[in-house]
Amino acid sequence: MRLKRIMRLEARTLAPIVSLFLLIVGTALVVPGFLKLTIVDGHIYGSLIDILHRSTPTALVALGMAVVIGTKGIDLSVGAIIAICGAVTAVLTTTTELHPLIVLGCALLAGMACGLWNGTLVAVFGIQPIVATLILMVAGRGIAQMITGGQIVTFHSDFFNAMGNGFFMGLPSRVVLAAVVIAITVLMLRKTALGMFLEAVGGNSEASRLVGIDSRLLILMVYVFSGFCAALAGVIIAADIRGADANNAGLWLELDAILAVVIAGASLSGGRIYLGLTIVGALIIQTLTTAILTSGLPAQYNLIVKASIILLVLLLQSKVTQDFVRTRVLSFRRSSDA
Amino acid sequence: MTDVNQPPLLSIEHINKSFPGVCALNDVSLTFHSGEVHALLGENGAGKSTLIKVLTGIYAKDSGDITLDGRTVQIKNSLDAQSNGIRTVYQEINLIPTMTVAENLTLLDQPRRLGMISWRSAESRAKEMLARVGLDIDPNSLLVSHSIAVQQMVAIARALGSKARLLILDEPTASLDSEEIARLFSLMRQLKAQGMAIIFVTHFLDQVYAISDTISVLRNGSHVGTFETAALPQTELVGHMLGKDLDMLQHEQGDQVEAEEKPVVLSLSQVGKTGMLKPVDLDLKQGEIVGLAGLLGSGRTELCELAYGAVRPDQGAKSWLGNLLQINTPKQAIEQGMAYCPEDRKHRGIVAELSVRENLILALQSSRGWWSRIPMAEQQAIVSEFIERLSIKTPDMEKPIGELSGGNQQKVILARWLVTNPKLLILDEPTRGIDVGAHHDILKIIRELCDEGMSLLVASSEVEEIVAFAHRVVVLRDREKVSEIVGNQISQKSIIQAIAQ
Numbered sequence: 001m002r003l004k005r006i007m008r009l010e011a012r013t014l015a016p017i018v019s020l021f022l023l024i025v026g027t028a029l030v031v032p033g034f035l036k037l038t039i040v041d042g043h044i045y046g047s048l049i050d051i052l053h054r055s056t057p058t059a060l061v062a063l064g065m066a067v068v069i070g071t072k073g074i075d076l077s078v079g080a081i082i083a084i085c086g087a088v089t090a091v092l093t094t095t096t097e098l099h100p101l102i103v104l105g106c107a108l109l110a111g112m113a114c115g116l117w118n119g120t121l122v123a124v125f126g127i128q129p130i131v132a133t134l135i136l137m138v139a140g141r142g143i144a145q146m147i148t149g150g151q152i153v154t155f156h157s158d159f160f161n162a163m164g165n166g167f168f169m170g171l172p173s174r175v176v177l178a179a180v181v182i183a184i185t186v187l188m189l190r191k192t193a194l195g196m197f198l199e200a201v202g203g204n205s206e207a208s209r210l211v212g213i214d215s216r217l218l219i220l221m222v223y224v225f226s227g228f229c230a231a232l233a234g235v236i237i238a239a240d241i242r243g244a245d246a247n248n249a250g251l252w253l254e255l256d257a258i259l260a261v262v263i264a265g266a267s268l269s270g271g272r273i274y275l276g277l278t279i280v281g282a283l284i285i286q287t288l289t290t291a292i293l294t295s296g297l298p299a300q301y302n303l304i305v306k307a308s309i310i311l312l313v314l315l316l317q318s319k320v321t322q323d324f325v326r327t328r329v330l331s332f333r334r335s336s337d338a
Numbered sequence: 339m340t341d342v343n344q345p346p347l348l349s350i351e352h353i354n355k356s357f358p359g360v361c362a363l364n365d366v367s368l369t370f371h372s373g374e375v376h377a378l379l380g381e382n383g384a385g386k387s388t389l390i391k392v393l394t395g396i397y398a399k400d401s402g403d404i405t406l407d408g409r410t411v412q413i414k415n416s417l418d419a420q421s422n423g424i425r426t427v428y429q430e431i432n433l434i435p436t437m438t439v440a441e442n443l444t445l446l447d448q449p450r451r452l453g454m455i456s457w458r459s460a461e462s463r464a465k466e467m468l469a470r471v472g473l474d475i476d477p478n479s480l481l482v483s484h485s486i487a488v489q490q491m492v493a494i495a496r497a498l499g500s501k502a503r504l505l506i507l508d509e510p511t512a513s514l515d516s517e518e519i520a521r522l523f524s525l526m527r528q529l530k531a532q533g534m535a536i537i538f539v540t541h542f543l544d545q546v547y548a549i550s551d552t553i554s555v556l557r558n559g560s561h562v563g564t565f566e567t568a569a570l571p572q573t574e575l576v577g578h579m580l581g582k583d584l585d586m587l588q589h590e591q592g593d594q595v596e597a598e599e600k601p602v603v604l605s606l607s608q609v610g611k612t613g614m615l616k617p618v619d620l621d622l623k624q625g626e627i628v629g630l631a632g633l634l635g636s637g638r639t640e641l642c643e644l645a646y647g648a649v650r651p652d653q654g655a656k657s658w659l660g661n662l663l664q665i666n667t668p669k670q671a672i673e674q675g676m677a678y679c680p681e682d683r684k685h686r687g688i689v690a691e692l693s694v695r696e697n698l699i700l701a702l703q704s705s706r707g708w709w710s711r712i713p714m715a716e717q718q719a720i721v722s723e724f725i726e727r728l729s730i731k732t733p734d735m736e737k738p739i740g741e742l743s744g745g746n747q748q749k750v751i752l753a754r755w756l757v758t759n760p761k762l763l764i765l766d767e768p769t770r771g772i773d774v775g776a777h778h779d780i781l782k783i784i785r786e787l788c789d790e791g792m793s794l795l796v797a798s799s800e801v802e803e804i805v806a807f808a809h810r811v812v813v814l815r816d817r818e819k820v821s822e823i824v825g826n827q828i829s830q831k832s833i834i835q836a837i838a839q
Contacts, residue, residue, distance in 0.1 A: 193703045193711040196696055203689035210648055210678060210686060211701040211754070212669040271691030 015316045016263050016280045023284060027291040043167045047290060053172045055286035057233035059279050060178050061253055062260035063185055064229030066278040069261050071202040071222050072270030073122060073129035078230040078257060080140020081114045082250025085234030087147035090244035093155040100159035108231045115227020119220035144246035154243035164239030174236050181232065186275050195273060202270030256285055263313055345408060347372045347535045348504055353402035355388055362388040364559045370504060375526060375536045377550035379579055384556040386539050390506055394426050395419040423503035427493045427510055433481055440464035440477035443496050467495045471525050487518035505529065506537045511545060515633045523549050543572055555579055579774055600624040603762050603793045606645060609654030615640040616818040617654055622762060622793045629808030630797035631833050637817035638797040639681055642766045645795060646678040647671040672705050677755035681766040687751045690740030694732050695721045697739045698750050702757045724753040729779060745776025762793045769803065781807060801830050813837055
């Protein structure tokens with residue numbers, strides 16, 4: 001049964017995984033020591049770990065984005081939410097004596113409140129998701145600047161330092177944290193019926209309503225979840241640089257997140273949620289960036305190479321390409337049989 | 339009548355077309371004459387659509403010849419078909435709803451003046467095209483502002499264009515009411531008189547007899563035969579289509595008296611909604627099938643929606659098994675044991691991206707809540723049971739439902755509700771747009787469910803279908819209940835009289 005299911009994995013599903021694998025192998029050929037892992041003081045170091053470390057914020061934001069896109073929505077405001085939550089973390093740490101866990105809680109609540117705002121606009125007022133979240137995308141950085149007073153607020157906290165750059169059981173603690181959040185999300189979506197309901201709402205909201213699914217509540221929750229993911233990413237980014245930069249924290253991260261979801265093979269018209277492949281997508285994006293930087297390619301080629309390789313991945317996934325390859329392979333086999 | 343000695347306008351000889359694993363057309367030869375309405379019949383999967391797509395250049399034939407006016411033509415794409423005068427109107431209207439009628443009509447060939455589109459001559463050209471099909475509407479009105487029937491006529495107007503010789507109508511009447519059908523038929527007769535050859539594809543046999551001169555039947559990709567309509571009895575035609583006899587019109591009414599004494603499941607008292615349906619009283623008894631008859635727009639669908647709670651009524655009260663209850667949302671209705679298959683299967687029934695299994699399990703899962711997911715083994719057991727029970731044709735249960743044929747999709751949606759074991763099942767047009775075999779299956783299922791004690795409220799535009807199964811018929815007209823016909827009084831004649839009064 002299981003074997004059968006694996007056999008049936010379509011090229012569409014395999015494409016991101018194969019791409020990531022090829023990317024890592026390709027980089028390893030160009031950059032010596034790319035695959036090398038060393039253990040210092042019980043902590044694992046190496047380029048691969050570095051990729052995991054750096055891709056954490058993107059992966060978290062992409063996780064929320066995958067769920068939102070599955071319901072036929074989109075969340076453009078995640079970058080701004082990252083800025084807001086980073087600002088909340090920094091300001092509360094520098095100006096109050098609150099326990100870091102409470103600060104973390106406040107930052108996460110701020111992100112979820114932002115998500116609630118988006119969700120209300122979409123689910124209650126029926127505003128198109130791209131427009132509804134555009135509002136916070138624009139306003140959010142303003143809010144973050146208000147919180148920080150227009151300054152880059154730096155702070156010191158052992159707790160946040162451990163969260164941003166520390167280690168847990170040999171691995172970067174933020175990677176472990178993100179892995180836990182991802183695992184819980186997968187369990188929530190696949191071990192309950194939540195995933196199917198979300199996909200049903202994304203695929204056909206009217207049909208879902210008629211079978212008694214409360215699509216309004218679900219859509220509201222999805223944006224709150226995306227806000228939560230962005231908030232966690234925001235805290236991690238702030239903890240990493242030990243400061244909050246309202247203008248640049250998480251800038252353009254929403255686009256990377258959307259890209260990760262698309263690389264996973266999800267359609268922007270909703271109906272399917274691929275959590276695992278979305279994380280693979282986020283890893284592909286980060287691996288590319290790291291590979292380009294470590295390969296010694298001049299920095300100015302970075303964006304173009306990145307875009308080209310992502311285009312290649314997307315072409316590999318396209319049905320047109322796959323049909324073309326399939327017919328070619330078939331006719332090749334036929335001619336070699338003959 | 340067609341002159342048989344006259345050479346055919348279009349003839350196809352020994353056409354073959356296969357897809358991986360399927361032989362869609364097997365050595366099909368047909369001829370079409372000018373001034374002839376030629377009905378093309380067959381179950382879903384018989385090869386009608388493939389044949390049409392070969393004629394219109396969407397598919398390339400594997401072998402065979404197409405001869406037009408005695409010379410062999412190659413139809414490689416839709417442009418070839420167009421230039422040979424072959425025009426098609428599909429069931430799903432291929433127009434752009436948000437554009438005006440004139441823009442839709444002149445989209446492919448805009449009149450230009452000094453390189454700019456001349457809207458004035460576009461408008462007058464649109465008016466000419468509309469006049470050909472006898473439509474008197476404002477060319478500058480938006481297409482969506484018109485009924486489906488008018489949109490269909492606009493589609494025909496566009497297809498006719500300037501030099502059409504063969505018009506293919508692929509299920510043009512699926513969403514039209516009888517008056518609109520009459521209008522379409524008079525247009526078809528007019529075109530026929532002008533020498534147009536018309537290929538008419540439909541599921542409605544009465545319409546075939548009303549309009550066609552010749553009938554060709556396809557079955558499993560093969561040409562069964564071509565007959566003169568007047569000389570082919572309907573039962574024989576159905577026999578050709580199915581390869582067997584079918585007594586669809588049988589009316590069993592044994593449990594009539596019994597149903598009278600059964601308890602009332604759902605009772606509507608003065609339930610209505612302003613602008614949608616005038617207040618209606620209706621009692622649905624256990625084990626009873628109530629048919630809803632009426633023309634398109636008479637309020638059949640509206641009554642189903644209000645009874646189920648898909649739309650919240652703004653007046654009246656509902657009681658369920660004798661208790662006055664609030665049933666104003668689908669969720670509340672499902673909690674009580676109601677189920678509803680809407681008419682618009684594509685937009686309100688299926689979730690195309692999800693698999694057959696997920697679609698089938700959706701209502702049951704929804705009634706259990708998101709937390710208590712039905713274990714996969716149980717899901718698979720339920721799904722395979724219903725695939726077998728309703729003979730749903732699908733290679734496996736993980737196939738996206740969007741890839742199934744209409745009849746099989748409908749069966750999955752029906753199964754979706756049957757697994758919830760409802761006390762009352764509301765079906766709005768359960769047999770629309772599906773082939774004769776699936777049609778027969780679904781009617782059979784309806785009767786079985788009723789025997790098991792389920793109550794059914796079935797809206798249908800096919801009067802003979804209602805006569806075949808209903809214990810009681812509610813007739814609607816102009817969004818109002820006008821009469822109720824019971825027991826032995828039910829006949830096609832009495833229903834049609836009540837509708838037409």
